[in-house]
Amino acid sequence: MLPSPQYLPISHCNIPCLPLEKSNSPPARSPRSCEPRFAPCLVRLHPARIARKRTAANRITSRGTLRINSATSPVFASPRLRTWRITKDGLKEVQPNTMGAFLDKPKTEKTNDNGEGNGLRYAVGSMQGWRIDMEDAHQVSLSISDEPPFDKWSFFAVFDGHAGSYVAKNSAENLLKTILEEPYFKQGVENVKRNNNTLTEEAKSLLESGIRDGFLSLDAKLRSEHDEEGKERSGTTAICALITPENIFFANLGDSRAIGCRKDGKQFATQDHKPYLDKERERIVKAGGSVMIERVNGSLAVSRALGDFCYKSVPGLEATEQLVSPEPDIYVLDRSKDEDEFVVLACDGIYDVLENADLCSVVRSRLSVSDNLPEIVNQVLDAALAKGSRDNMTLILVAFEGAPKPDLKLIEEEKKWFEEVETHIQAILTEHDARSEAGDQMPIDADKLTRMLHSRDIKDTPLHGIYLARPLIDRILKTRESNQQD
Numbered sequence: 303m304l305p306s307p308q309y310l311p312i313s314h315c316n317i318p319c320l321p322l323e324k325s326n327s328p329p330a331r332s333p334r335s336c337e338p339r340f341a342p343c344l345v346r347l348h349p350a351r352i353a354r355k356r357t358a359a360n361r362i363t364s365r366g367t368l369r370i371n372s373a374t375s376p377v378f379a380s381p382r383l384r385t386w387r388i389t390k391d392g393l394k395e396v397q398p399n400t401m402g403a404f405l406d407k408p409k410t411e412k413t414n415d416n417g418e419g420n421g422l423r424y425a426v427g428s429m430q431g432w433r434i435d436m437e438d439a440h441q442v443s444l445s446i447s448d449e450p451p452f453d454k455w456s457f458f459a460v461f462d463g464h465a466g467s468y469v470a471k472n473s474a475e476n477l478l479k480t481i482l483e484e485p486y487f488k489q490g491v492e493n494v495k496r497n498n499n500t501l502t503e504e505a506k507s508l509l510e511s512g513i514r515d516g517f518l519s520l521d522a523k524l525r526s527e528h529d530e531e532g533k534e535r536s537g538t539t540a541i542c543a544l545i546t547p548e549n550i551f552f553a554n555l556g557d558s559r560a561i562g563c564r565k566d567g568k569q570f571a572t573q574d575h576k577p578y579l580d581k582e583r584e585r586i587v588k589a590g591g592s593v594m595i596e597r598v599n600g601s602l603a604v605s606r607a608l609g610d611f612c613y614k615s616v617p618g619l620e621a622t623e624q625l626v627s628p629e630p631d632i633y634v635l636d637r638s639k640d641e642d643e644f645v646v647l648a649c650d651g652i653y654d655v656l657e658n659a660d661l662c663s664v665v666r667s668r669l670s671v672s673d674n675l676p677e678i679v680n681q682v683l684d685a686a687l688a689k690g691s692r693d694n695m696t697l698i699l700v701a702f703e704g705a706p707k708p709d710l711k712l713i714e715e716e717k718k719w720f721e722e723v724e725t726h727i728q729a730i731l732t733e734h735d736a737r738s739e740a741g742d743q744m745p746i747d748a749d750k751l752t753r754m755l756h757s758r759d760i761k762d763t764p765l766h767g768i769y770l771a772r773p774l775i776d777r778i779l780k781t782r783e784s785n786q787q788d
Contacts, residue, residue, distance in 0.1 A: 403434040408687060410776070414676040419444045420456055421703055422545070425675030428696040429683045431651065437463035438649055438696040439474035439538075446478070451491065451499045451546070458698050459542040461608075462558045462649035466536030469524060469609035473538055480516045480523075487512020501548050510632045513544070513553050518621060521608050521628035525621075528611045537602075537610030540630065541572065541647045543700070545637075550645065552633040556604040558649045563662040564641040565704060571658045572633060574650075575606035582606075589616050591625040598625055606630070644669070645700040651693030652686050660766070665699065667765050669706040671713045675699055685769035688752055719762055723755065723771050727778055730754050748775050 409430040416425040424444070430436040439461040446452035457478050463470030481487055490508030494501055501509075517540070539556025552560050554572040562570040577586060577593045582605035586593055591613075594600035598613060606627045613626035622629045646661060656664070664685065668678040683695050734746050752775060755768050764770070 404432045404692065405434055408432045410684070410687065412680050412683065414680070415442060416676050417442075417444050420454055420545075421547075422456065423675055423701045423705075424456075424458065424698060425679045426696070426698050427676065427679035427683050429687070429694070431687060431695055432692040433694050435467065436694055437467040437470055437536075437538075438694045439463065439467065439470040440696055440698060441474045441478060442698070443478060446482075451494050454499070454547050456545045456700075457542065458545070458645075458647055458700060459540060460558055460647045460649055460696050460698055461538045461540050462556065462651070462694070462696070463536055463538040464602075464607075465610075469536045470538035472524060473520060473540060473608050476523075477516060477520055477540065477542070480520045481513055482516075484512040484515045484519065486515055501546060506549065506634055509544075509551060510634065513542075513551060513632055514630060517553070517555060517608070517628055517630045521621060524609055525611055525614070528609075535610075535612060537607040537626070539604055539607055539649070541649075542630075543645060543647055545645075545700070548637055550635045550637060552635070553630040554633070555606050555608065555628065555630040557653075558647070559653050559658075560645060560647045561658050561662060562635065562645045563643045563666065564638070565643055566641055569658060569662055570633075570635060573631065575604055575631075577603070577605040579605070585623065585627065586625050589619055589623060589625045602626065639702075640704060642702045643705045644702060646697065647700075648697040649693070649695060651691045651695040652682070652697055654693060655686050655689040655691045656682075663765050664770075666706055668770075669701065670709050671716050673708050675701060681770050681773070684772040685766050688749075688769040688772045689766075715762060716764065719760070719764065719767065720771065720774060722760060723768075723774065724778070726755060726758055726760060727751065727775065731778075731782065746779075748772065748779055751775050751779070 411429070413428045414426060416423070418424070424442065426440055426442060428436070428438055428440065441457065441459045441461075443457040446455045446457055459474065459477065461470040461473045486508050490505045490512055493505040493508060497505070539558045540553070541555075541558035541560050542553040543560060544551040544553075550562070552572055554560065555575065557574040557576065559574060560570075560572045575582060576596065577583060577598045578596045583593050586598055586605060591599050597603050598605060602610065602613060604626070606629065608628055610626045614621065614624040614628075616624055621627065644665060646665060648661075652661065661682070664682060665678065668681055672678055679697050679699050682697055682699075686695055730751060731746070752768060752772065755771070755775075760768075
């Protein structure tokens with residue numbers, strides 16, 4: 303059980319994020335894992351054998367894969383670029399759902415959901431982005447059931463899958479059900495009922511234990527399916543929030559993250575489970591593993607997850623003692639009706655490019671000009687994409703009664719700012735067309751246009767304003783392309 307968490311000043315609460323290298327093209331590998339590149343659960347070769355196999359292959363990258371362009375190879379006739387990994391059994395094709403596979407351009411269509419009740423409003427936004435598959439999943443229960451105390455309890459969760467989506471989707475469907483069936487959780491609920499729906503310290507402790515056991519039980523069930531079928535290799539992180547009238551229970555597993563923001567400028571954030579942290583490294587090494595390039599056995603970038611059973615196979619060790627543990631950290635916060643503004647649950651595709659404080663500031667500024675939560679969530683996703691995120695992205699925003707309200711003055715100021723941005727965009731496109739006619743200009747895309755806008759002095763730009771203008775940029779370019787085709 304973790305110490306009782308506290309809201310801290312933003313400057314003291316940021317969890318550092320390693321910035322991704324910004325690029326206009328898809329990255330060569332996954333920011334989460336090197337698993338396609340000699341994953342220890344798939345490949346255990348002596349360096350000399352690897353060297354001999356590399357010599358035999360005529361086009362092998364520094365990460366140990368052979369890429370064959372099917373368009374120029376009659377042997378591998380296929381409409382896509384196929385990637386191969388060296389294994390002890392020879393070359394093995396890397397399937398599209400393997401970590402590290404990317405599209406030529408991002409899929410920016412959003413999937414949204416929203417609702418309100420129990421004194422809060424919420425919105426969910428998901429976007430596939432650069433990934434070849436969508437591996438995120440989420441769960442929302444505005445009221446867990448119609449019976450007290452569950453009618454006043456809400457549950458939100460984001461699952462960031464890797465190496466496939468099965469475990470993430472299964473967890474989204476079954477985690478809450480599993481938690482509700484845990485003996486300790488049931489005892490906690492009975493304690494709440496006996497105390498007129500009030501959470502005593504004993505009830506909180508029982509609920510914490512029940513949530514923890516729910517994670518372990520779900521992982522064990524997934525493991526039994528894995529052992530029977532011998533197929534499933536995927537895994538998922540999880541970030542969950544159980545919100546009651548008095549408290550918020552956060553459960554964190556992996557490197558998805560929750561932040562809570564308050565009016566007094568303080569915030570709370572869960573701690574990521576990374577292999578290089580002392581506590582995580584100690585467990586990994588004790589289980590016979592290692593931490594290389596800040597990854598479990600040089601491959602997996604998270605040290606706790608559901609699934610990932612190739613990292614949970616050391617005989618004689620409990621599930622929580624394996625290289626990758628399914629045990630979550632549980633945080634319990636007291637709610638404050640006067641101070642609480644909102645909570646954000648998001649996968650690492652958001653936090654790769656936005657610090658905790660920045661994300662709080664962006665959401666707060668958006669709430670000051672709009673009460674459309676799905677629109678706000680989508681703006682954050684677009685901003686993260688424009689800032690260089692190459693991952694799937696899912697974000698849940700839960701706004702409390704104390705959240706900022708739209709300000710007419712700020713709304714008018716932002717409207718004028720967007721009008722000025724559009725003027726700059728049209729000017730850039732006019733200049734570009736003139737140079738193109740002279741034959742000295744490459745085609746312009748949204749990324750290039752965004753960078754050019756950054757170089758201009760646009761007055762009163764809001765926080766991350768140019769990135770938030772990405773939908774406007776996309777819309778103008780789409781209209782332009784349509785007009786050119788006509």
